[in-house]
Amino acid sequence: xxxxxxxxxxxxxxxxxxxxxxxxxxxxxxxxxxxxxxxxxxxxxxxxxxxxxxxxxxxxxxxxxxxxxxxxxxxxxxxxxxxxxxxxxxxxxxxxxxxxxxxxxxxxxxxxxxxxxxxxxxxxxxxxxxxxxxxxxxxxxxxxxxxxxxxxxxxxxxxxxxxxxxxxxxxxxxxxxxxxxxxxxxxxxxxxxxxxxxxxxxxxxxxxxxxxxxxxxxxxxxxxxxxxxxxxxxxxxxxxxxxxxxxxxxxxxxxxxxxxxxxxxxxxxxxxxxxxxxxxxxxxxxxxxxxxxxxxxxxxxxxxxxxxxxxxxxxxxxxxxxxxxxxxxxxxxxxxxxxxxxxxxxxxxxxxxxxxxxxxxxxxxxxxxxxxxxxxxxxxxxxxxxxxxxxxxxxxxxxxxxxxxxxxxxxxx
Numbered sequence: 001x002x003x004x005x006x007x008x009x010x011x012x013x014x015x016x017x018x019x020x021x022x023x024x025x026x027x028x029x030x031x032x033x034x035x036x037x038x039x040x041x042x043x044x045x046x047x048x049x050x051x052x053x054x055x056x057x058x059x060x061x062x063x064x065x066x067x068x069x070x071x072x073x074x075x076x077x078x079x080x081x082x083x084x085x086x087x088x089x090x091x092x093x094x095x096x097x098x099x100x101x102x103x104x105x106x107x108x109x110x111x112x113x114x115x116x117x118x119x120x121x122x123x124x125x126x127x128x129x130x131x132x133x134x135x136x137x138x139x140x141x142x143x144x145x146x147x148x149x150x151x152x153x154x155x156x157x158x159x160x161x162x163x164x165x166x167x168x169x170x171x172x173x174x175x176x177x178x179x180x181x182x183x184x185x186x187x188x189x190x191x192x193x194x195x196x197x198x199x200x201x202x203x204x205x206x207x208x209x210x211x212x213x214x215x216x217x218x219x220x221x222x223x224x225x226x227x228x229x230x231x232x233x234x235x236x237x238x239x240x241x242x243x244x245x246x247x248x249x250x251x252x253x254x255x256x257x258x259x260x261x262x263x264x265x266x267x268x269x270x271x272x273x274x275x276x277x278x279x280x281x282x283x284x285x286x287x288x289x290x291x292x293x294x295x296x297x298x299x300x301x302x303x304x305x306x307x308x309x310x311x312x313x314x315x316x317x318x319x320x321x322x323x324x325x326x327x328x329x330x331x332x333x334x335x336x337x338x339x340x341x342x343x344x345x346x347x348x349x350x351x352x353x354x355x356x357x358x359x360x361x362x363x364x365x366x367x368x369x370x371x372x373x374x375x376x377x378x379x380x381x382x383x384x385x386x387x388x389x390x391x392x393x394x395x396x397x398x399x400x401x402x403x404x405x406x407x408x409x410x411x412x413x
Contacts, residue, residue, distance in 0.1 A: 001203045011244075011245060014028060014031045016028045016031070021273075022272075022273075022342075022343050022344060022345065022346065023342075025272070025273035025274075025343075026272075026342050026343060028273075029272070029273065029274065029275060029276055030276070032244045032247060032248060032275070032276065033248055034247055034248050034249075034250065034251070034276065034279055035224070035248060035249060036251045036278075036279075037229055037230060037231045037232070037251045038229055039121065039185060039229045039230075039231055040231045040251040040252070042075070042335075043278065043306065043332075043335040043338065043339055044074075044075025044076060044121075045073060045074045045075055045076070045306075045307045045308070045309065045328060045331070046074070046075070046076045046078060046123075046233075046252075046281060046306070046307070046308040046309070047065070047069055047074045047076065047077050047078070047120075047308070047309045047310065047313075048078040048080055048123075048188070048283075048308055048309075048310050049061070049062065049065055049077070049078065049079060049080055049310065050080035050081065050310060051259055051260075051283070051285045051310035051311050052065060052310055052311060052312070052313060052314075053080075053082070055080070055081050055082035055090040055091075056082050056090075056103075057079050057080065057082055057083050057103065058103035058104065059103065059104050059105065059106060059110060059111050059114075060103075062077070062079060062111050062114065062115070063111075063114055064314065065077065065313065066114060066115055066118040066120070067118070068313050068314060069120075069309075069313060070118040070119055070120070071119065072321075072324075072325065072328065073325070073328045073329075073332065074120060074309065074328075075120060075121060076120060076121045076122075076123050076185075076186050076231070077115045077120045077121075077122060077123065078122075078123030078124070078125065078186060078188055078233075079108075079111065079122070079123065079124050079125060080125040080188065081094075081125050081127075081190070082100075083099060083100060083103070083104060083108065083124070083125070084096065084097055084098055084099060084100055085098050085099065085100040085101065085102075086098070086100075086134060086135060089134070091132065091156070091192075092132045092133055092134040092135075092156055093132055093134050093135050094127045094130060094131060094132045094135060095130065095131030095132060095135035095136070095137030095138060095160075096135045096136050096137055097126070097174040097175070097178070107182070108124065108178065108182045108184075109181065109182040109183060111182075112124075112182045112183045112184055113183065116183065121185040121186055121231070122182075122183065122184050122185060122186065123184060123185070123186030123187065123188060123231070123233075124178070124179065124182075124184045124186070124187055124188070125187075125188045125190060126175055126187060126188070126189055126190070127189070127190040127191060127192060128160075128171055128174075128175050128189060128219075129159060129160055129162060129191060129216055129219075130157050130158070130159055130160070130191065130192070130193055131144070131157070131158045131159070131160065132156050132157055132158075133156040133157075134156075137160075138158055143160060143161055143164050143166050143167050143170075144158050144159060144160060144161060145158070145159040145160070145161050145195065145199050145200075145212060146161075146199065146200045147198070147199045147200055147205070148200070149200065152195055152196075152199050154193050154194065154195070154196065155193065157192070157193040159193075159195055159199075159212070161212065161215075162212055162215035162216045162218075162219060163201070163211060163212060163215040168219065168222075171219060172222070172226075175187075175223070176222070176223055176226045176227065179223075179227060179230065180226065180227060184230075185229065185230060185231060186230065186231040186232075186233070187223065187230060187231070187232055187233070188233040188235055188254075189220075189232060189233065189234060189235060189236075189250075190235040190236060190237070191235065191236040191237065191240070191241060192236075192237050195209060195212070197209070199212060217245060217246060217249065220232065220246065220249045220250070221249060224249065231251045231252065232249065232250040232251055232252075233250065233251070233252045233253065233254065233281065234246055234247065234250040234252070234253040234254070235253070235254040236254070237257055238254040238255065238256040238257030238258065239253065239254055239255055239256045239257070239267075239271075241253075242271075242274055242275050247275055247279060250279070251279065252279050252280075252281045252306055253275060253279050253280065253281060254281050254283075255267060255268055255271050255280045255281055255282050255283075255305060256268075256283075258283065259283050259285045259310070260283075260285050260287075260298075262297075262356050262377065262404060263353040263354070263356060264282065264283065264298070264301045265297075265300075265301040265304060265360055265373070265375045265406070266348065266350065266353055266356060266360060267353070268280065268282045268301055268302075268304035268305055269304055269346055269348070269360060269362050271304075271305070272304070272343045272346070272362075277304060277305045277306075277338050277339075277341075277343075277364075278305075278306065278338060278339040279305075279306070280304070280305030280306060281305060281306040281308045282301055282302045282304060282305045282306060282307065282308060283302075283308050283310060284298040284299050284301060284302045284307065284308065284309055284310075284311075285298065285309075285310045285311040286298070286309065286310070286311035286312060286313060286316060286320070286324065287311055287312050288312040288315035288316060288317075288320075290320065292323060292399070293399070293402065293404060293405045293406075294404075295320060295323045295324065295327075296323065296327075296397070296398040296399060296405065296406050296407070297375065297398075297404060297405060297406045299323070299324065299327035299331075299397075299398075300327070300373060300375070300397065300398050300406040300407065300408045301375070301406070302327075302331065303330070303331060303334055303338065303371065303373050303408050304338075304362060304373060305338065306338075307328070307331050309324070326397060327397055330395055330396075330397040330408060330410075333394070333395050333410055334371050334395075334408070334410055336366060336367070337364055337365070337366045337367075337369055337370070337371040337410070338364065338371065340366045340367070341364040341365055341366030341371065342364065342365055342366065343362065343363070343364050344363050344364065344365050344370075345361065345362070345363040346360070346361070346362045346363075347359075347360070347361045348360040348361075350377055355378065356377035356378065357377050357378045357379045357380070358377055358379065358380055358381075359374065359375065359376050359377065359380050359381065359383055360373075360374070360375045360377070361373070361374050361383060361386075363386075368412055368413050369394070369410060369411070369412050369413070370391075370409075370410070370411055370412075370413060371408065371409075371410055372385060372386070372408065372409045372410075372411070373406075373408050374400050374406060374407050374408070375400075375405075375406045376400050376402070376403055376404065376405050376406065377403065377404060378403050378404070379403065380402075380403050382400075382401075383400070385409055385411075387411060388413055390413070391411045391412060391413050392411060392412045393409060393410070393411045394410045394411055394412055395409070395410040396408065396409045396410070
């Protein structure tokens with residue numbers, strides 16, 4: 001119900017048509033108009049240290065990571081959760097955002113400066129809209145979201161009231177000022193809980209929830225206004241806030257929190273029907289015991305969107321790094337097809353994500369070039385490259401000669 005003088009603008013509705021499901025989905029996805037940061041127009045590769053340190057970053061290990069990946073074609077190095085002080089468990093201490101002086105004795109600026117000195121853009125993780133039970137902010141109940149008059153509590157989480165001017169000023173200081181003063185050019189915004197069906201505010205719990213989410217969106221806009229070139233990644237436990245109004249404010253989004261499972265290429269291909277692949281950040285986590293097939297499988301999955309690397313980079317052999325470098329070079333050749341192209345075919349024979357069987361083939365086309373991505377799962381069969389007459393192969397990467405293997409091609413038609 002609108003109060004006197006109040007107005008409400010509904011979201012834009014879009015209707016699409018096409019000759020196939022892929023064409024319809026592509027038209028719907030391309031109706032979204034994300035405001036990509038100028039710094040991110042080049043489809044730069046991300047290294048996120050989460051699957052390297054598992055929530056225990058420090059200046060020492062960030063330095064070590066920098067020295068290992070510098071000069072390898074990586075644009076962003078993101079410091080993920082755990083950089084702040086307090087509880088040993090990073091998950092239970094969000095909300096105060098005081099840097100851990102034991103692990104970052106020179107502060108975050110020292111780490112950001114070192115990343116830049118090695119030729120990369122520094123990134124930082126926040127879960128800015130929530131608080132957790134071992135933080136001081138968890139008890140700041142005057143400024144938290146309420147339900148039936150009491151703080152809305154889900155597990156170990158509570159939620160800042162993003163409509164509250166005090167909260168906006170607090171986050172301006174803790175988030176925006178930190179990013180600005182320390183020189184971060186990338187921010188990963190996570191969100192690992194849900195308010196449920198609604199909260200106090202407005203004329204109903206649903207209206208209250210809508211108002212809180214609209215206020216969160218306004219804070220995303222404020223970050224962009226204060227730091228115009230910043231690259232914003234929308235995470236939310238990986239892929240849980242991929243709706244268009246938020247995706248139009250960010251450069252990238254975590255496609256999922258799937259880090260090392262065989263279903264990664266299945267999930268990544270699904271998202272071609274939801275968001276633009278140029279925004280869909282896909283994990284490739286490297287392990288010291290990875291076989292050639294496993295490296296190919298992981299790296300080729302990222303060709304379905306944006307490449308994000310992580311894992312045991314200290315311990316990889318020269319031959320493993322060579323395969324990764326070849327994958328980075330292929331990704332760079334495929335970047336324009338990923339960014340501007342249309343997914344014209346996807347065939348997938350598996351019925352299971354936990355135990356995929358069969359094969360998946362995805363073809364994306366742009367400017368008389370096609371990117372073909374093949375993954376083989378359990379009980380798979382050989383798939384021949386569907387090459388049209390007169391086509392010319394421009395690049396290839398991988399080896400799809402057995403179960404859980406993969407290969408990618410670029411060809412000109």
